[in-house]
Amino acid sequence: MSASLEVQRLRIVFAKQAELRYISHLDLMRAWERALRRARLPVAHTQGFNPRPRLLFAAALAVGWTGSAELLDLFLEQRVDLRLAARALLVQLPPGLEVSSITEVDLTLPSLPAQVSAAEYRIELAPGPSAAELGERVARLLAATSLPRRRERPDGVRSYDLRPLVQELRGGLENGCPLLWARLQADGTATGRPDELVDELGLGPWLRSIERVQILFKSGV
């Protein structure tokens, strides 16, 4: 049960699709660990009494949302051929988990969560609000200097300002359905939530789905 050395680091870009939207981040991690064991990849483990597989996700995704370009770093204790590893892994992934790329990255890079600065979301709404109305609501939100909000969490109510977390926001129609596109801050200090944004826009009742389409890194890393 000795701790293993990490000799290779793989970055996996994957999608968590609609089938898996109700699976929590913790459950998703376990699903990955099991898929990796089924694929018999030589995953490195943490030290200690309860060794855990060394895989690190860029950012947790809330229950109910999907992600099309999620990121995960996998540490291996033996080097593998990328093509063979991908082939072994792909057949073991449950429906709703799709890998789009596996690349090798430098072992010494900072950890994935430490590199994240922001995330982009695609938010689908039910038919109702017109393009003009969307545009007006978006413009009004962007014009505000602060958007104080209170968010209930299991550990109490937290007050925060949503406005500085909204880096970009656009609204429009796609095939007749209203759609929002937002870039929200997501780093160690604060993370903007797209559902909070929708609520602030007064569009909560129309919310259909939230997809994280991109995770952005800090410049310089």
Add this chain to the structure above:
Amino acid sequence: MSGTALEHLLSRVTKPGRYSGGEWNSVRKEWGAARVHFALAYPDTYEVGMSNLGVGILYELLNNEPDILAERVYAPWGDMERALAAGNVELYTLESRRPLRQFDLLGFSLQYELNYSNVLSMLHLAGIPLLASERDESWPIVLAGGSCNYNPEPMADFIDLFVLGDGEEVLLELVRLYAALRAAPGYSKADFLRRAALLHGVYVPSLYRVTYHADGCIASIEPTDKHAPAVVEKRIVKVLPPPPARPVVPYLEVIHDRVAVEIMRGCSRGCRFCQAGMVYRPVRERPVVEVLEAVERQLAATGHEEVSLVSLSSTDYSGIRPLLEKLQEKYARQRISISLPSLRTDAFSVELAHQLQRTRKSGLTFAPEAGSERLRAVINKGVTAADLLATAEAAFRSGWQRIKLYFMIGLPTETDEDVLAIATLVKDVLAVGRRHAAGRARLSVSVSTFIPKAHTPFQWAAMCPAEVVARRQAILQRELRLRSVELSWSDEATSRLEGVLSRGDRRLGRVIQRAWELGARFDAWAECFRPDLWAAALNEAGLDPAFYTERERARDEVLPWSRLSSGVSDSFLWDENERSIQGQSSENCREACLGCGIRESFDLSRCPVTLDGVGQ
């Protein structure tokens, strides 16, 4: 149902992953390609139901048949129940998300009496009439299996047929019978049930009429159909079928989240309080090679990192040592851990546990069940105080610091002295612990209330009155007020209800329905259990719970389950009951056959079926 309506619901309930399916190894079959559609229902949460070994076995068994489709459904938690009702969405299976009413057969797994109200919830949420008598050919056949079926009478109003014993063979026979009759012109449910009753191990309650004496005792249980068997004997598989190859891997963390391979069915110990020990006879051991193959196959198919070897008494399995050695050899380097539930109280068990947990010594559990030597002889738990102390000694010496001890309170013939003996024993074990682990030695003492069960030597016994149980709990509380001892007990109201339902008769059907109407749900969950609703329902039906719990039955009383047989003879149970009262213990049937009747019932050439000769 409309996908978006469901999505809308799921986004608003806690743990929506309970209701969304799509797990690895779950089976999606084409609906139209199957002749028979079978819904396997578990009347508790997803997390509890997914931990049940039996349902997993039947799921794979049914789906291995090309023309049968089997899907799963679990009891929706309160918020989901409300959401389904409010959204007008019928309860559906996880795989195809089709409403239950579209299935041909709906089979419930009844493992615990306190799940009964959830069966009604599930039927209701599916839009299916609760009463079997109100369901015609247009509704699914509702059946049930599981250990509660050894006295299914309280559920007789709601269930069309009960399967008694091992389900592996009889379930397929039932499905085949159904498929054949359904396809023929003039199909009728009544005809199917009459024919199903001829299958060995099938009990159709509507084919029997129960009459009562003025005092509430049963006068007779008479077949109303000339083909209905006089006694329905449970079904067994003489040779254990291979364990499932591809168990479903849940996304959510479930109670038993690991590979679980059954190494043995049945138990040879003959503890008189233990229903499982009586009704799962005969002992059948699975060859070591077959266990090893199953573990390998399941690990490869699931990606689990833990293996549990399942049986009623794992250390009694005759191949346990070679099995564990081979598992260790093979899996220790792969960081796969092996766990062994149901340890016997002896040094051998500690040694095995030590082998398995070289690094992390989480805790060891032993079950002396009673405090005094006398009372342990009464219940035939052949463990002496010396055994327990030696076992504790071995455990603390091997590095364990926490030991968990299980006891029961309210056993037949029990006195306050017997309960004081629990305290003495616990203190003695703690003294041993302090010698080896000093102040770090910890004991968890769990005390449950004894509930007499059908088909055991104590099936005639009175359950100890609640006041006496309370007094004896207080004795333990007073005697064991020690920093290193953590004392816990089962909830008394829960035990009383379990006592009523486990030996109840058909009149309780009305009580179950009324309690459910009043709002009883998830009675096995402390945060949901409402004993007041059950008290009201019993009261409305004019039934006294003490009639079922605290009343000792006479030898010749017609017990509600007297038309059902576990293969163990009534005379054996009665003899054991008599020996018990005289404080005489009986032997482990691996050493000498006690003539329990199972051999004759099933015409067994060998019993117990151990590995000698069959083994490696």
